[in-house]
Amino acid sequence: MVVGNIxxxxxxxxxxxxxxxxxxSSMSAIIDEEAYLCYFNPGPHEYNSDGSVVCKGPNANVQGGITASMAAGSWLGSLISGFLSDKYGRKTSIQIGSVIWCIGSIIVCASQDIPMLIVxxxxxxxxxxxxxxxxPVYISEISPPTKRGRLVGLQQWACTWGILIMFYISYGCSFIKGTAAFRIPWGLQMIPAILLFLGLMLLPESPRWLARQDRWEECHAVLTLVHGKGDPNSPFVLREYEEIKSMCEFERDNADVSFLELFKPNMINRTHVGVFTQIWSQLTGMNVMMYYITYVFAMAGLKGNNNLISSSIEYVINVFMTIPALVWGDRWGRRPTFMIGSLFMAIFLYANAGLMATYGEPAPKGGLNGVSEExxxxxxxxxxxxIACTYLFVASYAISFGPASWVYPPExxxxxxxxxxxxLCTSANWAFNFALSYFVPPxxxxxxxxxxxxxxxxxxxxFLHIFFMFPETTGKTLEEVEAIFTDPSGIPYIGVPAWKTKNEYSHATLIEEVGYDEEKKGAVAEVVHQETMATGEKMV
Incomplete structure (x- = not known):
């Protein structure tokens, strides 16, 4: 049984x-808990007057390393994912990932010391x-253009739900005495990976990956199942099939698929845009807020359960403010979403800096509650x-970069x-995630x-970089996006200036309703011709 509902x-x-x-959230909710601080408490130990050990936990550098270790693994995982995905398929590569997650969670749950936790x-x-x-690649390749942003953006929404659910699980477990307070949450995180592995068995493979493997009957069958409601002669199915076929025929004579091709003149512009989409997503500072929010709120005077509950409000905001971007993000377009989000995030970050500089003061030596980061x-x-500006910052990220940064690069x-x-683009995300996770506590x-x-x-x-360099891709098929990066003169790496590209959501909606569009088909054929002329390759 294969399910076709998108x-x-x-x-x-x-x-x-x-x-x-x-x-x-399994880390952000736990790093301030007594059970965690006492168990992962490297020496030399300090003692209270009654002889009990002062549980300071890992110092700033060590905690940064613990937090950043996941990002380090993610950087490596994202790089090898390209080879797995191209060889075994989009769906199978994700299943491999879910098995790896279960192995890692077992080791984390059983951790006896900091090195084992890091591994x-x-x-x-x-x-x-x-x-x-x-x-994002899998969903992009199987989605219709008018729903692509919404469906790929669901990855970010799932992330926000994961943060929220695990935070409350960790909060509830914080009332348990002993190491079970953090081992239970770390063990429970295997459950969604098991569900992911089993659920993928019910899903079809990417039709574009199947086409790339010359499995044309399966490609057409998947398009029929997902987009044609069982009708193999649906106009939209025929349009998608012909566009995929045209592009694959051209690419068969241009079969260089190494990472090096991403840095060639005809590809470097879009590589730069895709990589910087992920880099900027990290440099907004959002994941810093997620990992270390308890430090920020402690500096704002919140303690104990009040701190944890106030931190959880941030996660609730993150979940619900992602919804408008999923519902209307394809109508707004990628460029306005990115630019407005970066503008408002800058405003709230500067506001927090001004408030702290004007009304705050340094904490006693050693930090609040003996935590040097505070x-x-x-x-x-x-x-x-x-606290209010922090919440507004999170809302600004959730409605903009949160989902859009995952939607945009695969397009x-x-x-x-x-x-x-x-x-490659995702590896840039994780490289900067690692650097920031390690950098922020110190x-x-x-x-x-x-x-x-x-x-x-x-x-x-x-904000400035996006305005001048990030083109609009909304409403275009993945094959039509090629035209953005190809100059009408036939020079493939000049392309259309980013600020002149348009949101074609309305046009794409019409085509999905009425079927084939000869004008768009001609545009895709022209891109193939231009690339052929520019590269000197034989036209198929």
Whole structure:
């Protein structure tokens, strides 16, 4: 039995995104708990007057390394995912990732010391890297143009749900005495990976990957199942099939599919855009807020359960503010979504920096509650304003970069390179995730509130970069996106200026309703011709 409902397909596939969410909050909710601090408490120990050990837990550098180890594994996993995806298929590569997650979770759950914990998190990261790179590719290749943003964006929504669910599981387990307080959450995170593995057995393979393997009957069957409601002669199915066939015939004579092709003149522009989409997603500072929110709220005067509950509100906002982007993101377009999100995030980051600089003061030596990362104190109405700006920052990210940064990169690349391109772009995400996860705890110690200024500057620069360099892809088929990067003169790496590209959601909606579009078919054929003339390859 194979299920063809596109929403069911996406709902199963994006569980891979939920795994990343589980990891984020399984760490952010636990790093301040007594059980965790006491168990992973490297020496030399300090003692209270009654002789009990002072549980300070890992220092800033060690905690940064523990948190960043998952991102390090994800970076490696995202790179190898391209080879797995191209050889074994999009669906199978995601299943491999889910098996790896279970292995890593067993090691994490059984951790006896910090090195074992780090090894388990690196293995977990391999899974997250594979899934975060290939789930968007899989969904992009199986979705109709008008729903592509919504369906790929579900990966981010699954991530937000994973964060929220695991946070409350970890919060509930915090009342358990002993190591079960963190071992139970770390063990339970295997459940969604098992569901992902089993659920994928019910889903079809990507029709574009099947076409690339010359499995044309299966490709047509999947298009019929997913888009034709069982009618193999559906106009939309025929249109998609012909466009895939045209592009594959051209690509068969241009079969260089190494990572190096992504850096050739005819591909470097879109590679730069895809990679920077993922880099900017990290440099917004959002994952810093996710991992270390308890530090931020502790500096704003929240303690104990109040801190954890207030932190969980951030995760609730993240879940519900992602919904508008899923519902209307394809109508808004990618460019406005990115630019408006980066503008508002910059505003709230600068506001937090100003509030802390004006109304705050350095914490006592050693940090609040003996936690060196909690290096600043702000109280009164100003602290409430810091919390409010943090919530608004999260809302700004959730409605913009959250889903759109996963939707956009797979849309940019031709079929023959999409698996490896997705791997490269996602590896950039995880490389910067690793750097920031490791950097932020010492940064809170050393530059304190200026951390907000740093990320505010990043958001300002990304706004300008997006305006000048990021083209609009909304409403176009994956084959039509090729025309954006090909100049009418036939020079393939100049392309259309980003600010002149248009959102074609309305046109794509009409074509899905009425079927074949000869004008668009001609545009795709012209791109193939232009690339042929520019590269000197024989026209198929």
């Amino acid at each position: 929403y069911f397909i996406a709902a199963i596939a994006v569980i891979g995104g939920g795994l990343f969410g589980f990891d984020i 388990g998190r690196i293995i977990n990261g391999l899974c997250v890297g594979i899934c975060s790179a290939q789930v 290096s600043w104190i702000i109280s009164g109405h100003a602290s409430k304003a810091v 940019l690349f031709p079929l023959r390179l999409r698996g490896k391109a997705g791997a 940064a809170f110690v050393n530059i304190q509130w200026k951390v907000y200024v740093l990320f505010g500057v990043f958001c300002t620069v990304m």
